Structure formats: C-alpha cells, structure tokens
Amino acid sequence: MAANKTPRTKMPEQDPLKRTSNFLEVALGYAVEDAKKEAIRCIDCKNPRCVQACPVSVKIPEFIKQIMNDDMDGAFDTIYEDNILPSICGRVCPQESQCEGACVLGIKGEPVSIGALERFVGDYGMEKNLADTSVDEEKPQKVAVVGSGPAGLANAASLRRRGYQVTVFEALHEYGGVLTYGIPEFRLPKEIVNKEIDNLKEMGVTFVKNAIIGKSITIEQLKEDGFEAIFVGSGAGLPSSLGIPGENYNGVYFANEFLTRVNLMRSNTFPSHATPIKVGGTVAVVGGGNVAMDAARTAKRIGAKDVMIIYRRDKDSLPARLEEIHHAEEEGIEMNLLYNPVEIYGADYEVKAVRCERMKLGEKDASGRRRPLPTGEYKTFDIDSIIIAIGQKPNPIIKQNTMGLDTHEWGGIITDEKHMTSLDGVFAGGDAVTGAATVILAMGTGKDAAGSMDEYLRNKA
Numbered sequence: 467m468a469a470n471k472t473p474r475t476k477m478p479e480q481d482p483l484k485r486t487s488n489f490l491e492v493a494l495g496y497a498v499e500d501a502k503k504e505a506i507r508c509i510d511c512k513n514p515r516c517v518q519a520c521p522v523s524v525k526i527p528e529f530i531k532q533i534m535n536d537d538m539d540g541a542f543d544t545i546y547e548d549n550i551l552p553s554i555c556g557r558v559c560p561q562e563s564q565c566e567g568a569c570v571l572g573i574k575g576e577p578v579s580i581g582a583l584e585r586f587v588g589d590y591g592m593e594k595n596l597a598d599t600s601v602d603e604e605k606p607q608k609v610a611v612v613g614s615g616p617a618g619l620a621n622a623a624s625l626r627r628r629g630y631q632v633t634v635f636e637a638l639h640e641y642g643g644v645l646t647y648g649i650p651e652f653r654l655p656k657e658i659v660n661k662e663i664d665n666l667k668e669m670g671v672t673f674v675k676n677a678i679i680g681k682s683i684t685i686e687q688l689k690e691d692g693f694e695a696i697f698v699g700s701g702a703g704l705p706s707s708l709g710i711p712g713e714n715y716n717g718v719y720f721a722n723e724f725l726t727r728v729n730l731m732r733s734n735t736f737p738s739h740a741t742p743i744k745v746g747g748t749v750a751v752v753g754g755g756n757v758a759m760d761a762a763r764t765a766k767r768i769g770a771k772d773v774m775i776i777y778r779r780d781k782d783s784l785p786a787r788l789e790e791i792h793h794a795e796e797e798g799i800e801m802n803l804l805y806n807p808v809e810i811y812g813a814d815y816e817v818k819a820v821r822c823e824r825m826k827l828g829e830k831d832a833s834g835r836r837r838p839l840p841t842g843e844y845k846t847f848d849i850d851s852i853i854i855a856i857g858q859k860p861n862p863i864i865k866q867n868t869m870g871l872d873t874h875e876w877g878g879i880i881t882d883e884k885h886m887t888s889l890d891g892v893f894a895g896g897d898a899v900t901g902a903a904t905v906i907l908a909m910g911t912g913k914d915a916a917g918s919m920d921e922y923l924r925n926k927a
C-alpha cells in the first residue's frame with residue numbers, strides 16, 4: 467500500500483497560555499476548506515476497517531466522500547443514521563484506538579482525521595438544524611430508560627425512531643450524564659450537549675429529571691406503571707478511593723465530585739453559585755485517564771498555581787486520549803510518572819503533602835499493560851489539594867433496591883448477549899455493565915439493546 471504523503475490537516479486551537487485562564491473550547495474545529503482538504507486524503511478502501519472499528523458503525527468513507535463532493539447535508543444524514551451525537555463524538559471519542567486506529571493510511575503515515583471531520587459535519591448539521599427527528603408509525607408500548615448519559619440517549623433515540631413511547635428518567639437536574647457533569651466545557655461545550663439532546667425531545671422522547679430509579683421510583687413500580695421494557699444506563703458514578711491514610715483531610719476530592727462541582731454547580735463562580743470549591747497553590751491529581759487530565763486542566767483554570775499528575779505507570783501506559791495528554795502538557799501540567807501515593811499528610815485538618823513510592827514496570831498484567839512494582843524508594847510532594855481519579859464503579863442504588871437483579875462482584879450489571887439482565891424485560895448497557903469505558907461504547911450498547919428490546923416487545927405484543 468502506498469503511503470499518503472499529504473500531512474493531516476491541523477485543527478486550529480486556542481493558544482495554551484491564554485486558554486488556561488478561560489473555559490472556552492480548546493480545539494476550534496475545521497473550516498469548510500480544511501474539511502475538504504482532509505476529506506481528499508481518504509482513499510475510500512474497498513474493505514473499510516474504520517467502519518468495523520466504530521462501535522456504532524458510522525459509514526465513514528461514505529460521509530467523507532460526501533464532504534469531498536460538497537454535499538454537507540448528505541454527509542450529516544449519513545452520520546446521523548448511525549450516530550445521534552456526532553458533534554459530541556467528533557470531540558471526545560478516542561479515535562486513535564477506534565476508527566483512526568484502523569485507518570490503513572496510519573500504517574505508513576498519518577490516518578485520516580475522521581474525528582475532526584465528524585465534528586465538522588455534526589456542527590454543520592446542528593447549525594442548519596438538519597437532524598432527522600421523524601419516527602416510524604406510533605406504537606402504544608411504553609419504554610423506560612434509566613439515565614440520560616450516552617447509553618440511555620442512544621437507546622431512547624433508537625426506540626423512539628421505531629415508534630415506541632419512550633421516557634428517560636434522570637437522577638440529576640440536568641441531562642447528559644458524564645457529557646454534562648464530567649467532561650469540562652473547554653473540551654465539550656454544554657450548549658452542544660443540550661442541542662443534541664433537544665433533537666431527542668423533538669423526536670418525542672419524554673425526559674423526567676430528579677428521578678432516582680431504585681429510590682424515588684423502583685423498577686417494580688415502573689413495570690406497574692405500564693413500562694413494558696426498561697433499559698438501565700445508570701453509568702459508573704461511584705469513585706474508587708486510594709485506600710491510604712489521610713484521605714479524609716480537607717482538600718482531598720474525588721474527581722467526579724470535583725468536576726461535578728465545577729461543571730454542574732459552577733463552583734468556580736462562587737458566591738454567584740452556591741457550591742464552593744477551594745483550589746489554590748499546588749494541586750496533585752492521582753490517575754492517568756481522561757478523568758485525571760480533565761481534573762488537572764480544570765484545577766489550573768480555576769486558580770491552581772501548579773498542577774501535577776501522579777501516575778504509577780509510564781507515559782506510554784497513560785490511558786487518556788493522546789490529545790488530552792498533549793493539551794495537558796501544553797498547559798503546563800507536570801507529569802510525575804512511576805509514582806504511587808502511599809500516604810496523604812495534613813495539619814489542622816488540611817492537606818499538606820503526599821508521600822509516594824517510586825515504581826518500576828514489571829511483566830504485563832491481565833490488562834495487557836506492564837504491572838507497576840514498588841521499588842522501596844519514596845518522595846514527598848508538598849501540595850494544597852489532591853484529586854483522586856483512579857476509576858469509577860457502577861453505583862449500587864438500583865441493585866440494592868431491585869430484587870433479583872444480578873450483578874458482578876465489582877458492581878457491573880450482568881446481561882446476556884441480547885443485553886437483557888436477569889430480570890425479564892429489563893435490559894442494561896453502557897458503563898453500568900462494562901464499568902468505566904467510553905462514550906461511543908456506551909452508545910453502541912444502548913443502540914444494540916434497543917434492537918433487542920424491539921424484538922422483545924414485538925414477541926410480547
């Protein structure tokens with residue numbers, strides 16, 4: 467295969483020095499000419515591996531060809547058939563390990579910037595209001611969706627398109643799940659999330675907020691209320707702790723809480739908004755995934771002088787998207803790699819320092835990454851706050867209040883190959899089943915489960 471020597475078309479970005487003092491979007495998106503220039507790089511493979519690598523099977527070469535031919539409306543329709551959140555996925559999908567990771571151009575050169583093209587088309591369609599919100603013939607059956615994150619939204623849209631009467635129940639006072647309360651504004655503006663959700667409202671999906679299924683309404687009650695099938699997409703919002711001394715000092719945050727305070731409660735504007743947050747001086751963020759990078763970059767934006775990542779493996783093992791790591795480094799986030807916190811020190815109830823053990827890498831573990839091993843050498847970092855971002859598990863509320871719902875020991879809901887749980891008519895998907903994963907994987911399971919739920923409801927009728 468011949469290498470495509472044309473370099474990828476770069477997306478303009480906000481200057482790193484300026485952007486650390488604002489929450490405006492960092493990546494600014496392609497102009498039409500950029501999109502066309504990038505689209506021409508696609509060689510339209512006979513066997514497009516990019517489509518196979520996309521969890522919702524977007525017809526990538528088709529929409530790229532439409533961009534090339536200046537048919538932007540067509541490109542939007544093509545994407546929207548398979549992906550109801552194109553502006554979101556174009557911004558946050560880990561393309562390097564999905565569509566772009568499979569692009570043949572990447573073998574000898576740079577893959578096509580599929581994510582940037584998807585974002586361009588998604589934003590174009592949003593501006594022109596092109597989303598097809600039509601639905602098939604109305605069906606009387608009622609379906610409940612628990613959670614308004616990407617899994618729930620994809621499930622709700624797929625079922626509503628088939629004509630079912632769909633209601634989404636959300637525990638919080640805003641919709642979107644992690645897209646709204648987790649991923650910061652400078653990566654994913656909330657206006658984009660709200661507009662994509664508005665399309666579902668226009669389709670006729672009903673949204674109910676402040677409804678905690680398993681607490682305010684049980685699964686049993688949903689069934690009694692006539693919901694004939696239920697999809698649980700309640701995510702993985704329960705943070706894991708380090709389990710080391712000192713985690714109770716003031717100034718120790720879990721990343722979820724920290725990001726929710728800023729994204730949802732606007733703590734950075736306290737006292738205009740009621741929920742305060744205290745971050746100044748030096749902040750350590752423990753972890754190496756997207757959540758850690760988001761927390762670190764947010765801390766910098768709300769006034770921390772110095773921000774460091776503490777991660778127990780090396781740079782190549784960082785699970786965050788490459789773009790996030792690159793942006794974090796550009797913004798001056800210091801990477802303290804191969805360190806593992808063993809104790810948080812404090813005085814007068816406040817965090818003062820974190821003691822870390824130096825690690826080295828051993829053989830590969832079950833995750834396929836080299837296992838971090840202790841060396842017996844230690845270093846103490848003086849800090850003023852510490853944010854823990856080492857992973858999340860599914861919240862146990864639904865399990866605790868639903869008789870007969872089987873879960874794994876770690877909390878994930880057990881489903882069969884049709885995404886049905888141990889309860890008849892109750893399906894599940896997204897992070898609630900897989901544990902913390904990605905937006906597009908959550909959407910993929912939500913969409914697949916909708917197919918199974920349709921089959922279930924047809925057989926029932």
Ligand SMILES: Cc1cc2nc3c(=O)[nH]c(=O)nc-3n(C[C@H](O)[C@H](O)[C@H](O)COP(=O)(O)OP(=O)(O)OC[C@H]3O[C@@H](n4cnc5c(N)ncnc54)[C@H](O)[C@@H]3O)c2cc1C
Pocket residue numbers: 558559560612613614615616617618635636637638641642643644645648649677678679680681699700701702703725756757760787861863864895896897898902903904905906908
């Ligand atoms: C800070 C952060 C950054 C991330 N960055 C990326 C990224 O860049 N790219 C990427 O692909 N992935 C990223 N992820 C992961 C991705 O966001 C998740 O994998 C994805 O959102 C999972 O979707 P979901 O619908 O399963 O769950 P969620 O998005 O968690 O949504 C679940 C929803 O269910 C609601 N809920 C929970 N319990 C109940 C209940 N009992 N009753 C009613 N509602 C309930 C919750 O309030 C929430 O709104 C990130 C995650 C975080 C936390």
